[in-house]
Amino acid sequence: MGVPFTFLHATDLHLDSPFRGLTRVPPAVRERLRESTFASFRRLMELVRREKIDFVVLAGDLYDAADRSLRAQLRMQRTLTELAEDGVQVFVVHGNHDPENGWKAKLDWPRTVRVFGSRDVESFPAYRRDGELAAYVYGISYPQSNVTDNLAARYRVRPGAPFHLAVLHANVDGNPGHDDYAPCRLAELRAAGFHYWALGHVHDRRVLHEYPHVVYPGNIQGRSMRETGGKGAYVVRVSETGRIEMEFRDTADVLWLEKTASIEGMEREQELKNLLVRLAEEARAEAAGRPVVLRIRVEGRGVLHERLQRDTAAAEWLEELREWCGSPDEADDWVWADSLLVRTGALTPGTDEEDENGFLGVLSRIGREAAGDPDGSRRLLDDALGQALRHAKLREWSAARTGPEREELIGRALELAALLLRDKEGR
Numbered sequence: 165m166g167v168p169f170t171f172l173h174a175t176d177l178h179l180d181s182p183f184r185g186l187t188r189v190p191p192a193v194r195e196r197l198r199e200s201t202f203a204s205f206r207r208l209m210e211l212v213r214r215e216k217i218d219f220v221v222l223a224g225d226l227y228d229a230a231d232r233s234l235r236a237q238l239r240m241q242r243t244l245t246e247l248a249e250d251g252v253q254v255f256v257v258h259g260n261h262d263p264e265n266g267w268k269a270k271l272d273w274p275r276t277v278r279v280f281g282s283r284d285v286e287s288f289p290a291y292r293r294d295g296e297l298a299a300y301v302y303g304i305s306y307p308q309s310n311v312t313d314n315l316a317a318r319y320r321v322r323p324g325a326p327f328h329l330a331v332l333h334a335n336v337d338g339n340p341g342h343d344d345y346a347p348c349r350l351a352e353l354r355a356a357g358f359h360y361w362a363l364g365h366v367h368d369r370r371v372l373h374e375y376p377h378v379v380y381p382g383n384i385q386g387r388s389m390r391e392t393g394g395k396g397a398y399v400v401r402v403s404e405t406g407r408i409e410m411e412f413r414d415t416a417d418v419l420w421l422e423k424t425a426s427i428e429g430m431e432r433e434q435e436l437k438n439l440l441v442r443l444a445e446e447a448r449a450e451a452a453g454r455p456v457v458l459r460i461r462v463e464g465r466g467v468l469h470e471r472l473q474r475d476t477a478a479a480e481w482l483e484e485l486r487e488w489c490g491s492p493d494e495a496d497d498w499v500w501a502d503s504l505l506v507r508t509g510a511l512t513p514g515t516d517e518e519d520e521n522g523f524l525g526v527l528s529r530i531g532r533e534a535a536g537d538p539d540g541s542r543r544l545l546d547d548a549l550g551q552a553l554r555h556a557k558l559r560e561w562s563a564a565r566t567g568p569e570r571e572e573l574i575g576r577a578l579e580l581a582a583l584l585l586r587d588k589e590g591r
């Protein structure tokens with residue numbers, strides 16, 4: 165029997181992420197994004213104070229780069245010092261983005277901040293604000309960014325506490341979207357005897373298991389179109405009998421959202437225009453007062469497809485969409501339309517029957533065969549590109565396109581070719 169307590173499980177703060185890819189955004193958008201990791205972190209810490217959370221665990225990648233930005237370290241120091249004044253302990257492991265061997269400013273940290281070393285798994289007692297022992301917290305930091313051994317295998321429960329909380333930056337079950345650092349299996353985490361694995365590294369929110377809990381809260385602020393939707397951390401309440409209740413708190417300062425517009429059944433541009441405006445408004449409403457970086461993906465088969473294939477069509481729609489959304493300089497809850505991807509198809513795929521033995525028919529047949537035959541398509545491509553493949557970048561690009569992506573590309577290429585040829589014939 166333990167005592168009830170509450171902790172915050174946050175990770176992957178990536179403070180001071182540079183958002184380098186965004187070179188062509190208005191200054192207002194860029195500046196807001198530059199501050200967004202700090203803003204989300206500040207909100208989380210306000211929440212700790214407001215909700216009387218007993219202690220905080222941070223599961224790695226607090227900073228974005230091994231050479232941690234000074235600005236990020238100073239802000240971290242200030243925030244953790246405020247928490248210390250409230251009697252809130254903070255437990256920190258470092259991950260692949262902020263390993264121990266990176267540059268650190270020499271700063272004084274409050275005694276209530278426990279940073280786990282990288283030699284062994286250590287454990288420390290965690291207390292409620294009133295001083296009662298709540299749990300043991302275990303952890304180990306990355307000595308350098310590239311950690312390929314199984315760190316989880318080194319965690320051992322030591323007797324003496326009612327609750328055992330393991331903090332770890334790791335890739336569980338080989339998530340292919342992330343570097344395979346500190347690889348381990350869900351099965352071994354479940355069997356290790358801990359009550360809660362507070363994980364970091366994977367930027368999506370995932371509860372892999374309950375009792376014992378194995379949890380990725382994801383990062384606290386989206387940093388690209390691969391990190392869409394609400395971002396934040398879990399408030400975890402543990403009852404005296406060990407029952408666990410988790411509440412996700414979305415503290416992201418800027419939302420990244422992707423919306424899909426289907427042209428299916430559309431006859432006129434006006435319909436697409438109405439839909440794009442509606443999607444932008446939906447995004448604004450979803451963000452509830454926060455700014456949004458929006459991508460629209462135009463999909464589906466329909467008669468508008470051909471017009472959308474023209475050189476500048478996507479760019480023209482995007483420009484128009486930005487006009488409707490308004491300038492980011494004018495409001496705090498701006499919607500910045502970052503991109504508009506056209507992934508539509510013709511109403512009837514392929515070619516007409518009468519064309520089957522014509523140029524287009526033959527081209528289409530070769531293309532379809534190539535799509536289903538990786539070796540064949542490679543030969544075709546090598547043939548077609550010839551000299552161009554001497555260029556290292558092109559070679560790399562062509563080799564990287566495999567499987568379904570390759571098939572989709574070939575499909576789109578065929579439709580585009582058919583369109584261009586029909587244009588030439590004046591049909």
Ligand SMILES: [Mn+2]
Nearest residue numbers: 176225261365
């Ligand atoms: Mn990370």
